[in-house]
Amino acid sequence: MDATQEYLQRRDQLVREDRALRVDASRLASLTDIEAKAEAVVRATRAVEADSVWGTGKSIFDYNPIDSTPNVFPGMAFLTARETVTKTKLFQMLNKMPKGALLHAHLDATVNVDVLLKLALAQPAMHVRAPARLTTSNIVATLPEFKVLSPGAFSTSSSLTDSTYIGGEWVPLYRARETFDESLEGPVGFDNWVKRALTINPSEAYGTHDSPTKIWAKFSSTFLTCHNLIYYLPIWQQYIREFILSSIDDGISYVEARVNFLYKYMTGPDGLENLPHREWLIIFDRVLNEIKAELKEQGRQDELIGVKLIYTTIRFITPEELEWYTEDALALKQEFPHLIAGFDLVGHEDSLKPLIDYIEPLTKFMRRREELGVDLPFIFHAGETLGDGNAPDMNLYDAILLGTKRIGHGYSLVKHPKLMEICREKGIAVEVCPISNEILRLTSSMPAHPLPILVNHGVHVSLCSDDPAVFGNMGLTFDFFQVLMASEVTGLLTLGEFARDSIKYSMLEDEEKAYALGLWEKRWLEFLEWVGRTGDE
Numbered sequence: 092m093d094a095t096q097e098y099l100q101r102r103d104q105l106v107r108e109d110r111a112l113r114v115d116a117s118r119l120a121s122l123t124d125i126e127a128k129a130e131a132v133v134r135a136t137r138a139v140e141a142d143s144v145w146g147t148g149k150s151i152f153d154y155n156p157i158d159s160t161p162n163v164f165p166g167m168a169f170l171t172a173r174e175t176v177t178k179t180k181l182f183q184m185l186n187k188m189p190k191g192a193l194l195h196a197h198l199d200a201t202v203n204v205d206v207l208l209k210l211a212l213a214q215p216a217m218h219v220r221a222p223a224r225l226t227t228s229n230i231v232a233t234l235p236e237f238k239v240l241s242p243g244a245f246s247t248s249s250s251l252t253d254s255t256y257i258g259g260e261w262v263p264l265y266r267a268r269e270t271f272d273e274s275l276e277g278p279v280g281f282d283n284w285v286k287r288a289l290t291i292n293p294s295e296a297y298g299t300h301d302s303p304t305k306i307w308a309k310f311s312s313t314f315l316t317c318h319n320l321i322y323y324l325p326i327w328q329q330y331i332r333e334f335i336l337s338s339i340d341d342g343i344s345y346v347e348a349r350v351n352f353l354y355k356y357m358t359g360p361d362g363l364e365n366l367p368h369r370e371w372l373i374i375f376d377r378v379l380n381e382i383k384a385e386l387k388e389q390g391r392q393d394e395l396i397g398v399k400l401i402y403t404t405i406r407f408i409t410p411e412e413l414e415w416y417t418e419d420a421l422a423l424k425q426e427f428p429h430l431i432a433g434f435d436l437v438g439h440e441d442s443l444k445p446l447i448d449y450i451e452p453l454t455k456f457m458r459r460r461e462e463l464g465v466d467l468p469f470i471f472h473a474g475e476t477l478g479d480g481n482a483p484d485m486n487l488y489d490a491i492l493l494g495t496k497r498i499g500h501g502y503s504l505v506k507h508p509k510l511m512e513i514c515r516e517k518g519i520a521v522e523v524c525p526i527s528n529e530i531l532r533l534t535s536s537m538p539a540h541p542l543p544i545l546v547n548h549g550v551h552v553s554l555c556s557d558d559p560a561v562f563g564n565m566g567l568t569f570d571f572f573q574v575l576m577a578s579e580v581t582g583l584l585t586l587g588e589f590a591r592d593s594i595k596y597s598m599l600e601d602e603e604k605a606y607a608l609g610l611w612e613k614r615w616l617e618f619l620e621w622v623g624r625t626g627d628e
């Protein structure tokens with residue numbers, strides 16, 4: 092062997108050793124022909140598009156002081172890349188991939204805003220108002236407010252833009268849209284006004300609100316605005332249906348969705364806000380069963396394993412108030428054991444209460460769980476921060492000590508070698524939300540995201556969309572795409588490993604899990620074969 096050959100061998104060996112802990116290491120060690128072929132097709136497609144779609148075609152020696160061509164690169168900021176992404180061959184391939192489970196999504200932000208608006212417009216009881224008549228000069232600075240009024244109390248007011256509109260008056264939603272003034276672009280202008288309030292746009296994320304705290308102010312306002320649209324039973328039941336069906340369309344076969352139980356009641360068909368949490372679950376169960384029955388009729392029952400809910404409330408409540416919620420969650424779990432998967436506290440970690448502030452009610456909850464023999468695990472958000480040793484970063488220690496089954500986000504986990512080791516040993520997977528982290532300004536783009544650090548340390552992850560209606564990353568294809576573009580080590584088979592892990596680290600019972608994995612493996616194999624064939628075309 093000559094010196095070069097020997098060097099190359101040592102080089103290969105070092106790379107292998109360095110990558111030995113990776114979550115995909117054992118799978119990559121021996122590939123079937125089908126796996127190897129699909130992997131090669133995806134890598135080749137990515138390489139071509141890295142140039143043809145995401146390249147600038149310029150060398151670093153081509154300096155032009157007034158260059159204004161757009162700044163494109165693989166894994167670039169999602170909101171400016173989105174349209175281009177959807178046109179790529181790679182995206183179209185990934186769209187067909189069986190994704191496994193979606194383990195981290197806040198139900199309030201899971202239905203496309205166009206669809207939500209359409210559902211709301213069909214409800215005569217849904218009203219909208221603004222603090223003053225809307226004009227070209229105030230519309231951008233004004234947020235809509237929605238409310239369901241009781242049948243006897245419908246408003247006769249007809250326009251938000253007419254000179255007769257008195258600020259604060261309710262207008263039926265569909266009428267406010269029909270009468271929206273031409274100077275504000277009529278009904279289309281109305282739709283855009285509502286949609287702007289429910290989503291984050293690129294100029295906010297990358298311009299005016301380019302810091303975690305500023306973008307969270309916008310982000311929080313989207314939840315306040317959409318609440319009254321969603322938590323009206325006639326809409327809610329259609330909303331859930333839409334969420335489940337659109338997830339199936341994206342190749343997701345199982346979901347654990349976080350539901351915000353902060354508000355104690357939802358508005359019923361009579362316009363009264365009086366439906367308690369258990370009614371929500373009764374409806375949820377009904378919608379889920381209807382969908383399962385329809386799928387079965389169509390011979391598609393294998394496309395949906397199920398949907399479970401993670402009980403959440405928000406980290407601004409007092410520790411005393413938390414006791415009400417933990418008791419509520421325990422009661423719901425006892426009544427609907429098949430529907431409730433876990434318990435979590437959500438909201439902006441940087442500014443709200445850390446887990447340690449709730450340690451009394453949380454340990455009391457653990458005792459109560461034991462007494463009642465109820466299996467209701469913690470699945471905590473923790474470490475969704477840029478901080479190092481600050482309160483949200485310290486949430487990671489508490490989440491782990493409290494026995495969390497998974498970690499939501501865990502963005503700062505890579506700073507903690509001991510905690511990563513514990514995650515590895517105890518099988519605590521991290522719900523990584525790549526696009527969410529980028530839009531909420533923790534990372535400027537995907538190449539700067541810490542995901543490869545977790546993967547290289549052998550910490551298991553599942554990729555998640557978090558709040559797709561607000562970010563525009565509906566389904567899981569966008570998150571899988573961004574991750575694939577941002578690493579040369581990660582390939583299709585790594586994505587497959589993430590999908591497999593999303594089922595393995597779900598809260599499904601052992602038997603359900605084995606069944607779900609079996610179905611996924613079957614679809615995965617068909618998908619790999621299909622990808623391979625596209626390489627022959």
Ligand SMILES: O=c1[nH]cnc2c1ncn2[C@@H]1O[C@H](CO)[C@@H](O)[C@H]1O
Pocket residue numbers: 197198199311314349350351405437438439440472475527557558
């Ligand atoms: O990424 C996140 N981290 C923490 N909390 C979140 C995130 N996305 C949404 N919510 C919280 O979930 C509630 C709706 O269910 C919202 O109030 C929002 O604050």
